Amino acid sequence: MIKIALDRLRNQTDAEFEFSGNREELGLQDLQFPVQDLHVYLHFMEADHGFYAVGDISGVALLDCHRCLTQFEYPLDISVSTMVILDQTDEFKDEDDLIQVAPGDRYINLTKLIKDAILLDLPVKLVCKEDCQGLCAQCGTNLNEGQCDCTDDSIDPRWAKLKEINFED
Numbered sequence: 001m002i003k004i005a006l007d008r009l010r011n012q013t014d015a016e017f018e019f020s021g022n023r024e025e026l027g028l029q030d031l032q033f034p035v036q037d038l039h040v041y042l043h044f045m046e047a048d049h050g051f052y053a054v055g056d057i058s059g060v061a062l063l064d065c066h067r068c069l070t071q072f073e074y075p076l077d078i079s080v081s082t083m084v085i086l087d088q089t090d091e092f093k094d095e096d097d098l099i100q101v102a103p104g105d106r107y108i109n110l111t112k113l114i115k116d117a118i119l120l121d122l123p124v125k126l127v128c129k130e131d132c133q134g135l136c137a138q139c140g141t142n143l144n145e146g147q148c149d150c151t152d153d154s155i156d157p158r159w160a161k162l163k164e165i166n167f168e169d
């Protein structure tokens, strides 16, 4: 869990925090892929009802290519910001892009903020490279590493007609 003890913010107008580690060390097990050398920096500044926090996340996510299933490294360099509300007020109760500290809590839990920022940063297409050739649908050969001997009779039926056309006529 990435958390900050409220005691450390008492009587502060300004404070900086850093966290480093991998997915397990930082309690980010909810992520479905490993992260390495994650570094989180956050700068807290006093604001109405609590603090405004800005910072950045860097590191490497180890993702699985959707086409060839090979793991690849995806560098993370993400800016984050959030409001941290310490007052017991209903004013913000429907907002979810801020952190509300419940009365009696002694920590600000930043785990969800960090996790959501990483998930939002991931590319829509999870591929190891733009021109990844993927796996042969028949034998599973990684076509980035070489061709296989499968005959291509699994051609899309919509294109099969084209094969029958004799272009020399």
Ligand SMILES: [Zn+2]
Residues within 6 Å of the ligand: 065, 066, 067, 068, 069, 070, 127, 128, 129, 132, 133, 134
């Ligand atoms: Zn790939």
Ligand SMILES: [Zn+2]
Residues within 6 Å of the ligand: 136, 137, 138, 139, 140, 141, 148, 149, 150
């Ligand atoms: Zn094959």
